[in-house]
Amino acid sequence: MPPPELLIADLPIWARLNDIRFGDFEVKNSAGKGHGVVCRKALTTIEQPLDESSALTVPHGLVLNVRAVEEYAKEDRNFKQLLDAVGHRSPRADILLFLLVQTALASRTGHYSAGLSNPWMEYIQFLPRSVSVPSMWTEDERLLLRGTSLETAVNAKMLALVREFDHVQSSSEDIPCWYELLWQAGAVSLRDWIRLDGLHRSRCLELPKSGESMVPCIDMVNHAQNPTAYYDENSKNEVTLLLRPGITVSEGQEVTISYGKAKSAAEMLFSYGFIDKDSTAETLVLPLEPLEDDPLGRAKLVAFGEAPKLHVGRVGGSVVWQSPFVHLMCINEEDGLDFRVLQDTQGVRQLRVFWQDGDVTDRTTEFESLVQNHALGAVFRLRAVTVVQERLQSQLELARSYESEKDLGDVRPECLEAARTLHQIEAGILEGGIETLEKEGLMQKTLLLSDENVVAYLGSMETAESDLVGEEASSEVDDFS
Numbered sequence: 001m002p003p004p005e006l007l008i009a010d011l012p013i014w015a016r017l018n019d020i021r022f023g024d025f026e027v028k029n030s031a032g033k034g035h036g037v038v039c040r041k042a043l044t045t046i047e048q049p050l051d052e053s054s055a056l057t058v059p060h061g062l063v064l065n066v067r068a069v070e071e072y073a074k075e076d077r078n079f080k081q082l083l084d085a086v087g088h089r090s091p092r093a094d095i096l097l098f099l100l101v102q103t104a105l106a107s108r109t110g111h112y113s114a115g116l117s118n119p120w121m122e123y124i125q126f127l128p129r130s131v132s133v134p135s136m137w138t139e140d141e142r143l144l145l146r147g148t149s150l151e152t153a154v155n156a157k158m159l160a161l162v163r164e165f166d167h168v169q170s171s172s173e174d175i176p177c178w179y180e181l182l183w184q185a186g187a188v189s190l191r192d193w194i195r196l197d198g199l200h201r202s203r204c205l206e207l208p209k210s211g212e213s214m215v216p217c218i219d220m221v222n223h224a225q226n227p228t229a230y231y232d233e234n235s236k237n238e239v240t241l242l243l244r245p246g247i248t249v250s251e252g253q254e255v256t257i258s259y260g261k262a263k264s265a266a267e268m269l270f271s272y273g274f275i276d277k278d279s280t281a282e283t284l285v286l287p288l289e290p291l292e293d294d295p296l297g298r299a300k301l302v303a304f305g306e307a308p309k310l311h312v313g314r315v316g317g318s319v320v321w322q323s324p325f326v327h328l329m330c331i332n333e334e335d336g337l338d339f340r341v342l343q344d345t346q347g348v349r350q351l352r353v354f355w356q357d358g359d360v361t362d363r364t365t366e367f368e369s370l371v372q373n374h375a376l377g378a379v380f381r382l383r384a385v386t387v388v389q390e391r392l393q394s395q396l397e398l399a400r401s402y403e404s405e406k407d408l409g410d411v412r413p414e415c416l417e418a419a420r421t422l423h424q425i426e427a428g429i430l431e432g433g434i435e436t437l438e439k440e441g442l443m444q445k446t447l448l449l450s451d452e453n454v455v456a457y458l459g460s461m462e463t464a465e466s467d468l469v470g471e472e473a474s475s476e477v478d479d480f481s
């Protein structure tokens with residue numbers, strides 16, 4: 001059973017009990033954005049900054065990050081046992097575990113031996129029941145993202161969330177007090193884990209001293225491209241929300257911060273559940289796979305060590321791309337690439353990567369610079385441009401194949417609109433990218449034909465091909481004989 005939702009009208013009482021000072025600000029409804037922070041009176045920082053009493057100020061003790069979870073574990077030995085059994089995998093997962101326990105405590109009806117309540121137990125009840133991030137969309141709604149760069153990312157996220165929640169459950173149900181609180185009466189479910197993940201992702205702030213943290217009340221501030229406020233940490237490590245310099249706001253006007261000017265539409269939708277139409281960041285990240293017929297494809301993936309991606313962005317009038325893996329994709333054994341399995345003195349086998357006989361295992365992300373001084377550097381560049389162009393083309397075709405879909409199932413209009421906006425933005429970047437690369441490819445080919453190394457290389461390819469035709473022809477003769 002989910003805990004009851006607390007009314008935002010009660011937030012000032014909770015805040016006062018927990019030493020939060022609202023200064024000249026308050027939390028109000030914000031049309032289409034849930035809640036937001038507004039000014040209680042007209043303010044200006046045109047001539048000078050406002051004094052500290054104007055700021056929304058949150059005590060350090062309420063800041064939630066991985067260190068706060070460790071502190072909490074020191075006070076509650078049951079939670080320490082849970083954290084040791086389940087946690088210490090990532091700061092994010094430890095914070096989610098803490099919030100899961102607070103969620104269970106908020107919905108409990110009887111007395112349980114586990115779990116020490118904390119101000120966050122009440123605070124999470126002021127937070128939205130549902131977050132508009134795609135991981136909280138229904139299955140039908142997530143299908144709207146097919147053909148966008150988010151398709152793979154959201155599918156991977158859903159699988160990861162299920163895996164994480166299974167791990168929490170299976171690692172804690174043998175601990176009697178936690179079995180009783182979390183699982184026996186069904187106090188928490190996968191849906192809570194997905195919600196807490198969405199809340200965490202959409203409300204985390206990067207604090208100058210405390211790093212990635214969740215901060216009650218300051219996480220009520222909405223985003224704008226041209227923000228009027230900013231957050232900071234003062235000499236007492238309290239977190240403050242202040243008006244930016246040179247700003248004038250009227251009584252009741254909402255104040256905003258920036259969630260990141262450089263974030264792409266996909267990233268905004270993935271992390272915050274909305275797309276900022278005023279954003280100028282036109283970027284796209286696509287997953288990459290080795291070429292289908294590449295016998296070294298698997299080894300390249302293992303040696304690269306991370307999920308290969310292609311970053312595409314529109315800068316000014318043209319489109320630029322960046323992808324360390326593409327340069328590794330485009331070279332082969334005959335170019336001088338080699339993989340060897342070597343055994344160290346302890347008998348551990350290791351995959352090592354060689355380029356022109358030099359060991360470059362630790363430099364697999366640097367192939368762009370490794371190959372550029374090679375006599376055939378221009379050929380490798382042309383291959384890379386062609387691979388990128390084909391990847392953009394196939395993504396555009398995929399996007400278009402879903403564009404005209406009629407049967408959209410039972411989907412909320414806001415999800416449909418967000419997905420359509422994402423499709424439109426990404427199609428624009430892809431079309432621009434294909435056009436830019438076509439021009440670059442043509443230029444590159446012209447340059448190549450004036451490069452004597454390349455002409456010699458092409459000549460040797462032609463000879464090899466005619467030798468092959470000759471061999472095939474003679475074997476055909478053999479066959480007919």
Ligand SMILES: C[S@@+](CC[C@H](N)C(=O)[O-])C[C@H]1O[C@@H](n2cnc3c(N)ncnc32)[C@H](O)[C@@H]1O
Nearest residue numbers: 033034035202203219220221222223272273274
């Ligand atoms: C840090 S919270 C801000 C407080 C939030 N509005 C609430 O009701 O709790 C971030 C969430 O607010 C909403 N939001 C913030 N800025 C927005 C904007 N410019 N347009 C639409 N939604 C926005 C999104 O749902 C986002 O995930």
